Amino acid sequence: MTRADDEERLARAALSRTLEPGDELGGGWLESHGAVATVRALAEDRPLPGADPQRWAGLRLRAAAARPGEDLARAAEAGGRFLCPGDAEWPGQLDDLGPARPVGLWVRGTASLRLAALRSVAVVGARACTEYGAHMASVLGAGLAERGWTVVSGAAYGVDGAAHRGALAVGGATVAVLACGVDVAYPPGHRELIARVAEQGLLVAELAPGDHPTRPRFLLRNRVIAALTRGTVVVEAETRSGSLVTARWATRLGRQPMGVPGPVTSGLSAGVHRMLRDGAGLVTDPADVVELVGRMGELAPEPATPVLPRDLLHPDTARVLEALPARRAVTVDWLARASGTPPEPVRARLHELRALGFVDCVRGHWQLSAGSH
Incomplete structure (x- = not known):
């Protein structure tokens, strides 16, 4: 579609006062006859297909009152312009x-x-x-x-x-x-x-x-x-x-x-x-x-998940920690059975956990420290 000429622009400006936004019947006339012919048909009272007499009469009243040249001048005074299909600035x-x-x-x-x-x-x-x-x-x-x-x-x-x-x-x-x-x-x-x-x-x-x-x-x-x-x-x-x-x-x-x-x-x-x-x-x-x-590859980042101190523990150490009861102290042998880990590795993991502040040892029994519950 080529850029609108002056006659086309005036006709479409007039129709912007005559047709309501989204008027598909009027849009069909524009596609079939063009803006200039549609404006002439209204001026000469030559009803276009699909318009009942009452609607056609109402459109003619509006068309007679349109002053497209004045509207274009008024828009320009306000820093505006009127775009038509086919203009370089028209969004396709x-x-x-x-x-x-x-x-x-x-x-x-x-x-x-x-x-x-x-x-x-x-x-x-x-x-x-x-x-x-x-x-x-x-x-x-x-x-x-x-x-x-x-x-x-x-x-x-x-x-x-x-x-x-x-x-x-x-x-x-x-x-x-x-x-x-x-x-x-x-x-x-x-x-x-x-x-x-x-x-x-x-x-x-x-x-x-x-x-x-x-x-x-x-x-x-x-x-x-x-x-x-x-x-x-x-x-x-x-x-x-x-x-x-x-x-x-x-x-x-x-x-x-x-x-x-x-x-x-x-x-x-x-x-x-x-x-x-x-x-x-x-x-x-x-x-x-x-x-x-967006374009392919414009992906949202994965949501950040907070990292907890226990997330950084070695899996064997974490298994021993998870086996400790929440509210009582237990022996190394009890914890070995609960975690499915031999006693010596359990003892080594417990000392590691105590150094990190996860557990306490009270009279040979091991329990979660106050901040680990």
């Missing part, structure tokens, strides 16, 4: 959405969206998350960014905001996919965070400048989050959650769904646990995520 993985592919993307920020999305992971979850959820999202955001991964989320309260902040804190790349225009700070309480993402990363939206979010738009933007990234990590989600919608889109698109487990008594982790039961990858730190979505 979005094409996996088929007819549900965005008409175009409004973008704010200086980085290249295509390059940022090449090594990216979505971190999403509950808005009303617990301290544990916020902590895990922040740790994942920071750890992934430090490893050169772009952290993608939705700039919402709770897990989304924590993931963005984690990436920003270490100077990493992060992308916020919004359910409104890129010049709209939503939620309002995240105005400063959204401005920081625009400076250090990218803001991305399907909706034209000035557009405000609706509940369906939040759910529909989740498909873009899933399609942009190699995998989606869910940190806390109830059984009915928009975050689970993102994970389902990830699965449908052949991306890796992942979940961070939480307390089994927490309703906020019930949705994640269901994901894990259904086969999502269980992750507890950034290394786990990279192992699942």
